[in-house]
Amino acid sequence: MHIVAWALGGHPARPAEDPSPTHHSSLATIHFLSVLVLVVLMWLAPAWAAPDTGPGPVSGGLTDVAGIKLGHYTLDQRPTGCTVVLVEDGAVAGVDVRGSAPGTRETDLLRPTGLVDQVHAVVLAGGSAFGLAAASGVVQYLEERGIGFVTPTATVPIVPAAILYDLGVGDASVRPTAECGYRAARAATAGPVVEGNVGAGAGATVGKLAGAGRAMKSGLGSASISLASGLTVAALVAVNAVGDIIDPHTNQVVAGLRSEDGTALADSRRLLRSAGPTQARSAENTTLGVVATNARLTKVGATKLAQMAHDGFARAISPVHTPYDGDTIFALATGTHQPAGTPQAALLQIGALAAEVMAEAIVRAGRAAVGIPGYPASRDLAPADSPPE
Amino acid sequence: MHIVAWALGGHPARPAEDPSPTHHSSLATIHFLSVLVLVVLMWLAPAWAAPDTGPGPVSGGLTDVAGIKLGHYTLDQRPTGCTVVLVEDGAVAGVDVRGSAPGTRETDLLRPTGLVDQVHAVVLAGGSAFGLAAASGVVQYLEERGIGFVTPTATVPIVPAAILYDLGVGDASVRPTAECGYRAARAATAGPVVEGNVGAGAGATVGKLAGAGRAMKSGLGSASISLASGLTVAALVAVNAVGDIIDPHTNQVVAGLRSEDGTALADSRRLLRSAGPTQARSAENTTLGVVATNARLTKVGATKLAQMAHDGFARAISPVHTPYDGDTIFALATGTHQPAGTPQAALLQIGALAAEVMAEAIVRAGRAAVGIPGYPASRDLAPADSPPE
Numbered sequence: 001m002h003i004v005a006w007a008l009g010g011h012p013a014r015p016a017e018d019p020s021p022t023h024h025s026s027l028a029t030i031h032f033l034s035v036l037v038l039v040v041l042m043w044l045a046p047a048w049a050a051p052d053t054g055p056g057p058v059s060g061g062l063t064d065v066a067g068i069k070l071g072h073y074t075l076d077q078r079p080t081g082c083t084v085v086l087v088e089d090g091a092v093a094g095v096d097v098r099g100s101a102p103g104t105r106e107t108d109l110l111r112p113t114g115l116v117d118q119v120h121a122v123v124l125a126g127g128s129a130f131g132l133a134a135a136s137g138v139v140q141y142l143e144e145r146g147i148g149f150v151t152p153t154a155t156v157p158i159v160p161a162a163i164l165y166d167l168g169v170g171d172a173s174v175r176p177t178a179e180c181g182y183r184a185a186r187a188a189t190a191g192p193v194v195e196g197n198v199g200a201g202a203g204a205t206v207g208k209l210a211g212a213g214r215a216m217k218s219g220l221g222s223a224s225i226s227l228a229s230g231l232t233v234a235a236l237v238a239v240n241a242v243g244d245i246i247d248p249h250t251n252q253v254v255a256g257l258r259s260e261d262g263t264a265l266a267d268s269r270r271l272l273r274s275a276g277p278t279q280a281r282s283a284e285n286t287t288l289g290v291v292a293t294n295a296r297l298t299k300v301g302a303t304k305l306a307q308m309a310h311d312g313f314a315r316a317i318s319p320v321h322t323p324y325d326g327d328t329i330f331a332l333a334t335g336t337h338q339p340a341g342t343p344q345a346a347l348l349q350i351g352a353l354a355a356e357v358m359a360e361a362i363v364r365a366g367r368a369a370v371g372i373p374g375y376p377a378s379r380d381l382a383p384a385d386s387p388p389e
Numbered sequence: 390m391h392i393v394a395w396a397l398g399g400h401p402a403r404p405a406e407d408p409s410p411t412h413h414s415s416l417a418t419i420h421f422l423s424v425l426v427l428v429v430l431m432w433l434a435p436a437w438a439a440p441d442t443g444p445g446p447v448s449g450g451l452t453d454v455a456g457i458k459l460g461h462y463t464l465d466q467r468p469t470g471c472t473v474v475l476v477e478d479g480a481v482a483g484v485d486v487r488g489s490a491p492g493t494r495e496t497d498l499l500r501p502t503g504l505v506d507q508v509h510a511v512v513l514a515g516g517s518a519f520g521l522a523a524a525s526g527v528v529q530y531l532e533e534r535g536i537g538f539v540t541p542t543a544t545v546p547i548v549p550a551a552i553l554y555d556l557g558v559g560d561a562s563v564r565p566t567a568e569c570g571y572r573a574a575r576a577a578t579a580g581p582v583v584e585g586n587v588g589a590g591a592g593a594t595v596g597k598l599a600g601a602g603r604a605m606k607s608g609l610g611s612a613s614i615s616l617a618s619g620l621t622v623a624a625l626v627a628v629n630a631v632g633d634i635i636d637p638h639t640n641q642v643v644a645g646l647r648s649e650d651g652t653a654l655a656d657s658r659r660l661l662r663s664a665g666p667t668q669a670r671s672a673e674n675t676t677l678g679v680v681a682t683n684a685r686l687t688k689v690g691a692t693k694l695a696q697m698a699h700d701g702f703a704r705a706i707s708p709v710h711t712p713y714d715g716d717t718i719f720a721l722a723t724g725t726h727q728p729a730g731t732p733q734a735a736l737l738q739i740g741a742l743a744a745e746v747m748a749e750a751i752v753r754a755g756r757a758a759v760g761i762p763g764y765p766a767s768r769d770l771a772p773a774d775s776p777p778e
Binding site: 243250251273278310313314315319323344355 | 487489614616617631632637638639640657658661662663667669693696697699700702703704707708709710711712713730733734736737738740741742744745
């Protein structure tokens with residue numbers, strides 16, 4: 001309250017008796033000014049009162065990691081699509097599946113005991129298990145360019161993939177196909193990441209604990225951080241969680257379960273503290289992510305990186321990793337940057353930053369989404385800092 | 390700003406010309422009062438400005454789950470000890486190890502494919518791998534009472550255990566022994582949980598990214614939530630992380646890395662965004678937790694519960710699950726409460742609540758800790774809402 005004391009101290013002592021109009025007028029002027037100063041200070045007060053909420057947000061996107069190209073293909077028949085992360089020179093990769101209802105392809109070879117330790121693309125797609133077909137199109141795209149794991153008789157592209165369930169948004173017979181994957185690969189660039197209702201995030205929704213009727217539109221987001229050391233860590237995510245998107249800087253809901261009248265955020269954490277069972281259903285959810293770094297990592301290191309990145313899911317989605325989510329994160333290490341220190345110390349830093357950029361990418365996915373019929377987006381509702389009750 | 394407008398509206402219009410002393414005095418009085426009102430409003434402003442930070446904290450502790458007894462034994466030669474969770478009637482159990490440097494016992498039998506699905510106690514201990522001996526004392530305690538898995542020739546107590554590394558705090562030759570475990574089991578009660586520098590948390594510290602010299606004392610914490618449905622979910626944790634304890638309601642550091650002069654919180658997340666390698670070392674860390682519920686769960690369900698509880702670690706510790714932590718969570722389901730709805734819907738709710746009570750228990754561990762030479766505690770430092778820079 002130093003500033004209040006200063007403002008009060010600046011106020012002149014009341015003159016005992018002075019009828020002169022001039023003095024009177026000057027007292028009123030000072031009075032007016034001192035009130036004005038206090039009003040300005042009150043406007044500023046929330047800024048002072050705002051607690052330090054940790055390091056600020058990061059920006060950028062997955063393509064800030066050199067060697068990575070990103071392409072989306074979004075279907076126009078209904079909101080769904082696929083997103084392809086291309087690493088034509090190969091990248092060491094790992095995966096961690098923490099949801100209970102995943103749909104994946106080529107994840108077994110990513111186990112640390114597996115032979116292959118380089119992948120050439122990762123595909124995220126809508127369309128539930130049908131959407132895994134998109135990876136076949138990317139395999140074809142890479143084969144045409146002679147990119148893959150060299151065997152005596154063929155070069156075999158290694159393309160892990162994971163899907164999310166968006167069949168409830170529009171006509172369920174429309175799903176990403178192999179052609180969708182091929183087109184996304186052909187469209188891939190190293191330019192800025194397009195976020196929101198695109199690719200694997202086109203049909204993504206959040207806040208489904210009370211069924212689709214109170215859900216909101218989510219989408220695809222990305223974020224990155226680059227340090228003076230030359231290290232870059234980036235994340236990409238398509239958020240289709242049963243839970244809500246939470247901004248970990250404020251603990252407030254960005255998008256998720258709506259109130260019964262649909263006009264405000266309700267906060268799934270509150271619903272979960274009530275006694276009733278939820279109406280969330282299996283196979284309607286799943287958040288898919290990719291973290292990438294330019295650091296040199298082993299396959300085991302990339303696996304650990306994927307594991308630590310799930311802490312970003314935990315911080316920016318609630319609830320998450322539920323029985324009804326198939327939450328999966330792939331990790332890619334392009335290996336052009338040799339971190340200082342021991343491999344474990346480097347991994348600690350890279351993994352911690354991956355969790356942070358992943359959380360940021362999730363918040364961005366929520367903020368970038370645009371509402372569609374039946375699923376308003378964050379931007380359509382009252383600000384989350386209006387308490388929902 | 391309605392209230393500001395109201396305060397200003399309550400201020401009288403300036404009289405044009407009135408030399409009367411009485412009026413002058415009354416103007417000054419009103420002036421004084423209006424300034425007073427504004428000052429009071431400014432004091433209140435931070436409360437209004439405070440954003441909604443989600444559902445409030447929970448209280449209670451692990452023993453709020455009927456059938457669970459908790460006992461600590463704390464050594465007096467140096468700060469270390471062990472904590473025993475007794476479930477004499479048995480509980481379905483699961484485990485999830487997410488840190489890279491764990492020290493455990495009887496965790497393989499907890500795999501979903503394992504035969505045994507009931508445990509009779511869980512032991513958390515300091516002393517690194519040496520501390521696993523504490524479990525032997527608990528096995529002895531239970532055998533003397535005829536409690537265990539019945540085989541033709543003996544009744545075998547099932548006592549999973551995990552340790553944390555606190556050998557750097559005091560004389561490393563002092564470690565929890567089998568006798569320590571026996572005494573903790575004998576001391577176990579269903580009463581309120583003693584928190585802070587006790588049992589497995591006696592030697593626990595946090596904020597070790599820049600080495601022990603800038604670390605802080607942490608300890609043991611517990612929390613629980615009970616719903617109108619009769620469901621109870623509770624957590625117990627000994628926080629010995631390389632990272633900091635974060636209050637997820639505010640994103641502020643509760644205890645962790647200190648500034649170079651040791652007088653303030655520095656925030657490990659900021660250090661990790663600088664270019665330098667960290668001085669954290671392997672095997673000096675590990676956070677150990679137990680979540681328990683009165684719900685009836687399968688062994689697979691208990692495993693999923695342990696997995697989801699790690700999201701509480703992610704929300705209240707940063708960084709966490711690092712290569713230098715052996716983060717492990719056990720889940721116990723006593724089975725006296727039959728949840729409504731499908732098993733998966735129940736598990737979603739129980740797992741989500743477990744993550745929340747675990748985060749709360751971690752914050753409580755930080756707040757309950759008492760400083761020891763070289764390791765000040767949260768209560769010894771300036772409040773975390775003073776920005777560290």
